Amino acid sequence: MRIVRDTPLANRDYVLFLLGAFVSSLGSWMQTVALSWTALQLSHSSSFVLGLLGFVSTAPVLFLGVWAGEIADRRNRRHILITTQTFALLLAGILTVLQYSQHQTVFTILLIATLAGAVNAINGPSWQAFIKELVGPAQLRRAIAINSARFNLTRIFGPALGGWILVTSGAGACFAFNAISFIAVVIALLIVHGHYLSPPRPSRGQLGDLLAVTKNQEIRGALIPAIGLSVLALPYNSFLPQMATLFGQGAAGLSMLLTATGIGAVLGAALSGTTTVAHHPRQALGALQILAGLALAAFAWSHNFLIALFCLTIFGAAIIGFLAVAGATIQLAAAPGTEGRALGLWMIVNSGFVPFGSLAEGAAAEAIRIDNALGIAGVGNFICGIIAAYYFHSMRKTSRTAWSPKNVED
Numbered sequence: 251m252r253i254v255r256d257t258p259l260a261n262r263d264y265v266l267f268l269l270g271a272f273v274s275s276l277g278s279w280m281q282t283v284a285l286s287w288t289a290l291q292l293s294h295s296s297s298f299v300l301g302l303l304g305f306v307s308t309a310p311v312l313f314l315g316v317w318a319g320e321i322a323d324r325r326n327r328r329h330i331l332i333t334t335q336t337f338a339l340l341l342a343g344i345l346t347v348l349q350y351s352q353h354q355t356v357f358t359i360l361l362i363a364t365l366a367g368a369v370n371a372i373n374g375p376s377w378q379a380f381i382k383e384l385v386g387p388a389q390l391r392r393a394i395a396i397n398s399a400r401f402n403l404t405r406i407f408g409p410a411l412g413g414w415i416l417v418t419s420g421a422g423a424c425f426a427f428n429a430i431s432f433i434a435v436v437i438a439l440l441i442v443h444g445h446y447l448s449p450p451r452p453s454r455g456q457l458g459d460l461l462a463v464t465k466n467q468e469i470r471g472a473l474i475p476a477i478g479l480s481v482l483a484l485p486y487n488s489f490l491p492q493m494a495t496l497f498g499q500g501a502a503g504l505s506m507l508l509t510a511t512g513i514g515a516v517l518g519a520a521l522s523g524t525t526t527v528a529h530h531p532r533q534a535l536g537a538l539q540i541l542a543g544l545a546l547a548a549f550a551w552s553h554n555f556l557i558a559l560f561c562l563t564i565f566g567a568a569i570i571g572f573l574a575v576a577g578a579t580i581q582l583a584a585a586p587g588t589e590g591r592a593l594g595l596w597m598i599v600n601s602g603f604v605p606f607g608s609l610a611e612g613a614a615a616e617a618i619r620i621d622n623a624l625g626i627a628g629v630g631n632f633i634c635g636i637i638a639a640y641y642f643h644s645m646r647k648t649s650r651t652a653w654s655p656k657n658v659e660d
Contacts, residue, residue: 257389257392257396258384258385258389258392258393258396259396261384261385261389263384263441263442263443263444264381264384264385264393264442266438266441266442267380267381267384267435267438267439267442268396268397268400269434269438270434270435270436270437270438270439271397271400271401271435271438272400272403272404273431273434273435274335274431274432274434274435275400275401275404275408276404276407276408276411276427276431277342277408277427277428277429277430277431277432278404278408278428278431279404279407279408279409279412279508280408280409280411280412280415280424280427280428281342281345281412281424281425281427281428282408282409282412282487282508283408283409283412283413283416283424283501283504283505283508284412284415284416284421284424284425285303285345285359285363285421285425286300286303286488286490286491286504287416287421287491287501287504288349288354288359288421289303289356289359290491290492290495292354292355292356292359293356295492295495297489297492297612297615297616297620298612298613298615298616299356299612300488300489300491300492300612301485301488301489301608301609301610301611301612301613301615302360302608302609302612303359303360303363303488303608304485304487304488304604304605304608304609304612305605305606305608305609306360306363306364306367306605307363307364307366307367307605308367308601308602308604308605308608309364309367309602309605310364310367310368310370310371311367311370311371311374311597311598311601311602312598312602312603312605313371313602314368314371314372315371315374315375315594315595315597315598315601315602316591316594316595316598317594318371318372318373318374318375318376318590318594318597319375319590319591319592319593319594319595319597320590320591320594321372321375321376321590322375322376322379322589322590322591322593322594323379323587323588323589323590323591324590327376327379327380327383327444327590328380328439328442328443328444330372330373330376331373331376331377331380331435331439332436332439332440334369334370334372334373334376335373335432335435335436335439336432336436337369338366338369338370338373338432339429339432339433339436341362341365341366341369342425342426342428342429342432343429344362345362345425345428345429346422346425346426346429349420349421349422349425350422354421371597371601374593374594374597374601375589375590375591375593375594375597376590378577378581378589378593379581379589379590379593380444381393381394381397382581382589383444384442384444387582390578390581390582391528391578391582394522394574394577394578394581395519395520395522395574395578398515398518398519398522398570398573398574399516399519399520401515401519403512403516404512407512408508408512409504409505409507409508409509409512410505410506410508410509412424412505413501413502413504413505413506413508414502414505415427416501416505417500417501417502466583466584468579468580468582468583469579469580469583469584469592469595471532471535471579471641471642472531472535472575472576472577472579472580472583472596473576473580473595473596473599474638474641475535475536475539475572475576475634475635475638475641476572476573476576476596476599476600477599477603478539478630478631478634478635478637478638479539479542479569479572479600479631479634480599480600480601480602480603480604480607481603481604481606481607481610482543482607482627482628482630482631482634483542483543483546483565483569483627483628483631484569484600484601484604484607485604485607485608485611485627486546486565486624486627487511488608488611488612489611489612489615489620489623489624490504490507490508491504492615492620493507493550493558493620493621493624494507496619496620496621497555497558498555499555503555506559507558507559507562510559510560510562510563510566511562511563511565511566512566513563513566514562514563514564514565514566514567514568514569514570515566515567515569515570516570517563517566517567517571518538518566518567518568518569518570518571518572518574519570519571519574521567521571522534522570522571522574522575522578527571527575531575531579532642533639533642534571534572534575535572535575535576535638535642536635536638536639536642537635537639538568538569538571538572538575538635539568539572539631539634539635539638539639540632540635540636540639541564541567541568541635542565542568542569542572542628542631542635543628543629543630543631543632543633543634543635544628544632545561545562545564545565545568545628546561546565546624546625546627546628546631547624547625547628547629547632548561548628549561549562549565549624549628550620550621550622550623550624550625550627550628551621551622551625573600576596576600577593577596577600580592580593580596581593607627611623611624611627614626
């Protein structure tokens with residue numbers, strides 16, 4: 251029991267938020283499986299359409315990230331989250347109606363994915379900063395690790411459940427479940443309240459806020475390597491349906507690929523909460539990016555489905571470990587009252603650049619096949635990891651890091 255008392259799991263509001271988010275994430279992953287598979291079918295297996303779907307799903311972050319961060323620092327974050335989750339519910343409901351009425355087209359999929367991307371862009375900074383409101387800075391590192399594990403557990407169960415429902419009941423059932431799942435997180439948000447509120451900081455304008463955040467060495471050190479990861483590695487998810495077909499697999503095979511990534515992601519989330527990583531975040535970021543590049547290249551160029559699943563598991567662990575370490579570093583390094591703006595910038599880097607990678611890799615796949623495009627992207631990410639490791643080594647050493655337990659009471 252002492253283990254529970256000494257963690258955020260002793261916080262009633264955090265646990266309620268976690269449970270609601272778990273159900274909602276299950277639905278979101280089910281919709282991801284169904285949406286990409288439906289787009290693949292309607293476009294007659296077009297790599298470019300899959301890349302375009304990845305682009306429109308994440309591009310809004312690039313344009314709305316800083317603005318969303320400023321809103322998160324100036325408005326009630328719980329109210330923001332209730333609003334965004336309600337809009338997400340409505341969009342999933344529209345997808346369901348279009349699918350069952352047989353009016354679904356590539357255009358409607360891309361349009362709703364764009365709107366959902368805008369909702370997620372506004373939701374993101376408030377969602378991450380709200381965790382700090384629930385648990386406070388002393389438990390933030392552990393709360394982020396638990397939330398990351400929660401999200402990535404749904405990577406395991408969501409795609410598996412989504413693939414099964416897609417095969418047995420069709421895409422419409424996946425969209426319907428996702429719409430219903432948002433009710434859980436909305437109810438949780440109506441019940442819980444933030445207790446550790448940071449005073450808002452005066453805004454210097456979006457450009458001024460950007461410059462102020464990037465002056466922090468710890469934040470800058472987390473953001474720079476994430477750019478390469480976002481452009482080269484993170485677009486992989488858009489192309490898993492086509493990789494499944496290359497391995498001779500159908501919807502069930504796609505579900506297995508997503509599940510393998512989810513298993514690795516849970517391992518990566520657990521890794522991000524260890525004491526070793528806490529004391530050496532810079533070294534961890536460099537090592538994880540290198541590992542992600544190697545695993546992605548091995549996955550793309552493997553010719554055996556079981557080996558591909560293993561490589562994708564390692565890739566998932568490296569990617570999520572990197573994102574958890576970098577995201578926590580940024581939150582802990584941000585000055586009180588600026589967490590939303592710092593997280594808005596983090597969203598731009600870790601999500602806003604992904605669309606460009608999706609488009610580039612989708613276009614490349616039309617010429618050299620998707621496996622070669624992903625393999626080259628993996629090699630490129632490996633090189634970026636080497637550069638990042640050298641950058642961290644050359645950074646001025648400080649006695650404390652933003653992630654260090656010396657700075658954050660356990």
